[in-house]
Amino acid sequence: MQDKLTLMIPGPTPVPEKVLRALGKHPIGHRSKEFQSIVSHTSEQLKWLHQTNNEVLTITGSGTAAMEAGIINTLSRGAKVLCGDNGKFGERWVKVAKAFGLQVEVVKAEWGCPLDPEKFQTALNEDKNKEIQAVILTHSETSTGVINDLQTISKYVQTHGRAITIADCVTSLGACNVPMDEWGLDVVASGSQKGYMIPPGLSFIAMSERAWQAQQTSDLPKFYLDLEPYRKTAANNSNPFTPAVNLYFALEAALEMMQEEGLEAIFTRHARHRSATQAGIKAMGLTLFAKEGHGSPAITAVLPERIDSETIRKIVKQKFDILLAGGQDHLKGKIFRIGHLGFVSDRDVLTAISSIEASLQSLNLLTTPMGAGVAAAAKILQ
Incomplete structure (x- = not known):
């Protein structure tokens, strides 16, 4: 059926009517x-x-754009920074920082594992001359489905005294709690096509x-x-350049919907969808890629051992008109990712799980009783 495609990817996400x-x-x-209003x-x-x-x-x-703005507006040539790298986007910030001539010390973790906050604390404590000017990291690592402990890392940065925290919250803002002032975050960047529930084209920086x-x-x-x-122009409810006017219309409508739902309800819904998705995946005999207990509320990465993930994605799209995300770089063909952020409901999660389960059955690759995945997900949602 035409025009029935359901997006279950980490962005763009579904857009409400x-x-x-x-x-x-x-x-x-x-x-x-009118626009200033x-x-x-x-x-x-x-x-x-x-x-x-x-x-x-x-x-x-x-x-x-928001992340690059955060970097180039707070740092100077040759500045020393710590950069967290445990996925494609952490890797990107290392590249961006180096492109601007910054001295980059990388705090690395294996893809699928969270960044270790204690490594940041050690590096910051050893910086006796206070040369480190920023800690740059991704909160929700979209490429692997891992959530990093931004709160603890930010606490260690504050203790340092000089460094600031620059955080990529592109797939975490609007999906989980990111209290900027409470956590003492210095730069928070995000994008419109994720938890904001509007099309790509706007980015936000605080x-x-x-x-x-x-x-x-x-x-x-x-x-x-x-x-x-x-x-300066924001003080007059304006913009220094020509903004995407119609995306502002969409932004206002989406944020009104979010305010009607309420922050706690939004965070609870995303946490429930994460739990349901993880339960469904494990019940059908598949393996989660993110380390246990560190899965993002925005996206679940799946490692279908002995099964080509691209084959699963292809069948799910062809038979059920559901788009799942693939792996990136060395994970291409090895993992697939299920986005469950933004305008996603319980029905969407159940539909995605049942479609994956049915696709595995059609390939004679389902190792558990048919319906076990859906039952496990439904139990969480109830």
Whole structure:
């Protein structure tokens, strides 16, 4: 059946009908009072979502734009940084930092395992001359389905005294608790096509006062991603460049839906979907890729031993019109990933689990009784 594709990937995520209707409205002038009213409203909504009193700036660009902005607006040439690397996106931040001439010390963990907070503490404690200026890491590592202990790592960074925390929260914000002010986070970056439930095209960055102080002395090259003009124009509910007007319409509608649901309910729903997905996968005889107890509430990575993951993805899409994500780099063909963040319901999770189970049965690769996966997931959801 045409036009029935269901996205169960870590982004883009499904978009609610209310948000699609808002997105389809006729554009308005981005310097008009009407648009300024929308900017004012969404600014307050974004502060609510980030649990912060700091300004949350909106950039027309992907989550990578927000992360790069966080790096280049707070650091200077030759600055020493610690960079967490336990997946594709941690690896990316190492590359970005090196591209701007930073001295990068990598805190590494095997893909599928979380970053060890104690390694960060050791490196920070050994920095007697306070040369480390930032700790850069990914909260929810999308490539492996692992959630890192951002709260503990941030606590160690605060103890250091000089360094700031720059966090990629692209697949964690809106899926789990990320209280920026409470955890003392300095830079939080995210993107619209994940927990925000709107199409790709906007990124968001919030900076603490410590981060803004660092911005005053940063000398890395920047123009479009120079956050000072964004901050100045935000004070007047505007933007230094032409923003994606219709995505703002969608953002306002999506954040209204999130506020109606409430933060605790959102976090509980994502945690429930993680538990149900994990239970269903294990009950059908498959292996979770993320280390036990460290799975992200946004995405579950599956290691189907002795089975080509791309074959499973292909059959699930062809027979059931459900799109699952594949593995990246050396994990291509070895794992598949089930996205369960944003506008995802209990029904979506059950449908995905049953489709994977039916696909394995059609390949004569199901090693457990048919229906065991769905029963295990349903038990969690009930």
